[in-house]
Amino acid sequence: MTVQPVKRQKLTESVAEELLSLIVRGGFPPGHRLPAERVLAEQMGVSRASVRDAVARLEALGHVGVRQGDGIYVLAPSAATLSQPFRGLLTRLPQTARDLLEFRRMLEPEVAALAAQRVTDTQEDDLWISVDAQVGAARRGIKLVAEDLHFHALIARIAGNGVVTLVLDTLQELLHDLRQRDLPGDLPDLTIRDHRAVVQAIASRDPVAAHAAMAAHLDTVIQTASAALSFSPDGGSAHD
Known part of the structure; x- marks a missing residue:
């Protein structure tokens, strides 16, 4: 009997979901090497090909990494991998850029407020150092993309919420692509002025x-x- 592709697909999905469930529940923490493909196939009652396809799917999503000749390792969540599904949307749909910026506008003021409640003296010094680095870069004619990313990431870390940090890191990954491709050059004076006000x-x-x-x-x-x-700041088209 010929196996239909959809059935194989469903089996691969089931194996991938089971492995991901184990990872999420902590059965396989970040840095942990998964059992060998043969062992996983025996334990799950499926073929090695199904395990191989499931692992390939998890690797594409950034959940595991395959080290040639060594094994399959669980990866910690990262902004680079979480941002992958959105990159195509950002390229194809102009409103995605607006939506990202609106989401940032909803989230980051709350993060800054939380940072103000949790900041330490050392972290305060780090923020002023970041602003000084922006001033130095602007004087040398260097675009502030890297310094800006660092500044906002620093505030997220001061806020002390791991989920928020990961979400904002992912958002910044996408906005970095946007700034490099579509946005005009820096407005360093405005940026530094605003950043100083936030730090103060x-x-x-x-x-x-x-x-x-x-x-x-x-x-x-x-x-x-x-x-x-x-696009217009209120959500419509700039040409409406």
């Missing part, structure tokens, strides 16, 4: 001011992006 509010341990400063900064970002990407 966080350093003052004032969550309300930190929220407002970050919101104002991202409003400026959206206004700049809307002109470059032909």
Whole structure:
């Protein structure tokens, strides 16, 4: 009897789902080497080909990595792998860029407010060092893309929420692509001015001011992006 492709596909999906379930539940933590393909096939009652296909699927999604001659290892979640499914949308659908920026506007002011409540003296120093690095880069005529990413990632880490950090890292991965491809050059004076205001509010341990400063900064970002990407800040087309 000939096996229909859809049945093989469903079996592969079932094996992949079972392995992913074990990973998510902590049965196979990050850095752990999975049992050999033969062992997994015997334990799950499937063919080695089904296990191989399932592992390939998990590898494509960034859950595992195959080391030639060594084995299959569980990978920690990363922004680079989580952002992969969205990259095609960002290229094909202009509104995806607007949606990303709107999502950032909804999330990051809350993150800044949380950072203002949790920041330590050492972390405050790190924020001012980041701003100084931006000033130095601007004076040398260097675009602030890397410094900007570092600044916002630093605030997310100060907020101390692992899920938020991973989400924002993923968002920044996508926005980095967008900035490199579609957005106009830096506006360093505006960026540094806004970043200083955010740091001052966080350093003052004032969550309300930190929220407002970050919101104002991202409003400026959206206004700049809307002109470059032909959408209006209120969600419509810039040409409507």
